[in-house]
Amino acid sequence: MSMGSPGSEHTSCTSLSPPYISHPHTDTRTAWLEEASEDVKPSRSFLGLPELSWPGVYLPCYDRLAIEENPWVLRMTEAPAPTAASPCRNLELNPAKLSQNPDPPNEMEGQTEERCLEQVQTMVEGEVLKDVETACKLLNIAPDPLDWSCVHVQKWLLWTEHLYRLPQVSSAFQELNGRDLCSMTEADFRQCSLQFGDMLYAHLDIWRSAAAMKERCPPEDSNSAADNSSWSDVISIYPSQPIHLWQFLRELLLKPHNYSRCIRWINKEKGIFKIEDSAHVARLWGVRKNRPAMNYDKLSRSIRQYYKKGIIRKPDVSRRLVYQFVNPV
DNA sequence: TATAAGGAAGGTC
């Protein structure tokens, strides 16, 4: 059965199709965004958000790294189209299907379901806020796009390019500040980037939504991530201070959920860490410092500058891409 | 070929 013609061969399944149907002319990274049928998308109100367009099932927490780690998300982006022989998945996630259940749930089941949905909603909101917060720290920008300067907008665009592995799109948005960006419609975005405008618009939507959420529900305890606090707090307290490379590396190391594929602790107590994906770490640093030409050669030179300063050194047993903080946390 | 080490010059704050 052909994988390229989901529309013609799976019409009977359309309303329940999982959002991973590939399109012959569409980037697989975004195909499901375009193909996702309405009923597999949680409604916007699911997040308690206003009329903003649904930004795709994609959440920032499932960045490239998470996608690589998470087979579920891989299914979402890369799995082949369902066949008649393989029943549509995700039925259990489909509210429409749930409502079609011939045996209506009793009151207790309804309440349980409602609680589950509330928990999922809280979880999703929390993840979105956390990931926006992480990106804010790494990029040194405000969480609310309305507060962004032109430079911040460019940083955010570079970040988004990196996150979605997009070709360079930031040049189309030059000299726009956050307010300008937010005043743009989806059509305006498409005009700037025909292929990825809607994706950028959706991603901006997430940030705006996160800012709105944050305004509605300010964090009760900003120190809840106590284990991560000591170093990241230094950066949060002085958001306008330029971040040092060693601080940036710590930030990545303190977010293993997002970055363990590119940098991880070998021995946290001794401060020994390994750069697993040198190019990726260099790209992240380049995005953070607005240095698109950054590479591992340059980044490692900066790391070596720390040898003399006694901040970072090579461990006693020197290994490739393995470094050690002289003063571990 | 990728990484490691370090010199040197220059830019930005």
Add this chain to the structure above:
DNA sequence: GACCTTCCTTATA
């Protein structure tokens, strides 16, 4: 001046 960034040469796995 501190802290990179960029470019370079040489050495090594």
